[in-house]
Amino acid sequence: MLTVCNFHYIRRDFNKPYPSIFGVTPDEFDYQIKELKKMGRFITIDELTTDIDTVLADKRHHLLVTFDDGLKEQFELALPILEQHRTEALFFINSMNFIDNKVSMVHKIHMVRSEVSPNEILKEINKIPNSQQNELTPAEFSKAVAHYRYDDQSTACLKYLLNFKLPKSSLDIVINALFQRNFEEESVADTLYMSNDQLRYLAERNMLGNHTHSHFALGLLPKPEIEEEILKTKSFIQSFKKNDNLAISYPYGSAEACGWPVPEMAKQTGHKIGFSMERGSNDITADKLLLKRYSSNDLPGGKNYSS
Ligand SMILES: [Zn+2]
Structure with missing residues (x-):
């Protein structure tokens, strides 16, 4: 069985005039990783992408951490904590933020x-x-x-x-x-999203994943645009390092955002593993192109979790 815990913002301080950005502090992140470790063992990216059937069929509880949106704070504040715990993770990026220097x-x-x-x-x-x-x-x-x-x-x-x-x-x-x-869009893009060196560091460890080019809800787009959205980010990631086992996370992850033909198109474009935001764990019956994930809030150590 595989349980996936997804994160977005990781900040020391969420204070704003009208608080609308929510996430976890590095201390909360560290605490949650420790709590999750009590549930099972974290899998490596290699196990996830080359041996997913064994992981899903296994009665033991396997865990994975994912991050959506390619934020610099994920690299600078969460990755060092993961490395202390000798844990790998997948970071799903939108190539528009880097190629076009635009903010999603x-x-x-x-x-x-x-x-x-x-x-x-x-x-x-x-x-x-x-x-x-x-x-x-x-x-x-x-x-x-x-x-x-x-x-x-x-x-x-x-x-x-x-x-x-x-x-x-x-x-x-x-x-x-x-x-x-x-705001000034280019300078926001530079500070909000990872640098090329950070992307390369993750790509070399096969820890970069596809979150599509523009962060649109794919299920609402015509087929050729879905394909373009997926392929642009795929080739951007491949420009750092060739990876035949790229995983994809569909922006928004709702039923509407990853409905037919989205998972089929992910498969056709060479992805064997895809993640939605449908809540739940994954066992042998799971659709590998629509793996379920939890928001970090809903799992042990998270803000909404009650045992
Ligand atoms: Zn996203």
Whole structure:
């Protein structure tokens, strides 16, 4: 059996004017690795990619740590802790961050929401024509306030709009405008994502994985674009070191983001192992191109875990 624990942000300090970035501190990470070790043994990347059937069939509990999004903090703060524990991990990267020096929309949203007040974001949303999609109906307003009951009213409305109502094209316009006003994209890309030397270090140890080029939900794209998204990152990783056993993690990892034909296309492009974000462990019945993962919060040592 294989249980996979996935991480995103690793920071010493998550304090922001409007906290919207969540993750673990290095101490919390170290604690969780120790807790996970009590459950079973960490597999090597070689075992994962060349002997996955044995791992899945084994009654013993095998563990793996993964990181999505290629963040520099993962390399600088988490990797040294893993190395102290003599543990390997997979780091899934988006090649757009390195080839184009661009920041992924998912990170732009987190950064804008950390620094810009909900009211200012709502003002920007209201500038978009077609106000029906920008404003909540009275019924939606009630739903928003009930759903986000721990937030103040404008934050609740904003979250509802961003997560359930605003079309993606409008969301992109709003976030890009606010991001450009508050940040400098190239310098954010340089500080947020790993350097070439860091990527090379991981590639040489077969610890780099494919998270696709642009961090889009693949399942919503036409087939040729899915293929392009996967192949661009594959060849970027191969430019550091040839690796015939590349693993892939599908951005967002939801049923919608990795539905048909996404796993088939991952296989056709030479990936034998793929990861979703469906919660659960994996046994002999698992689909190797749709392996389940837990968010670190849900496993022992994590914030939401209760035994
Ligand atoms: Zn991601």
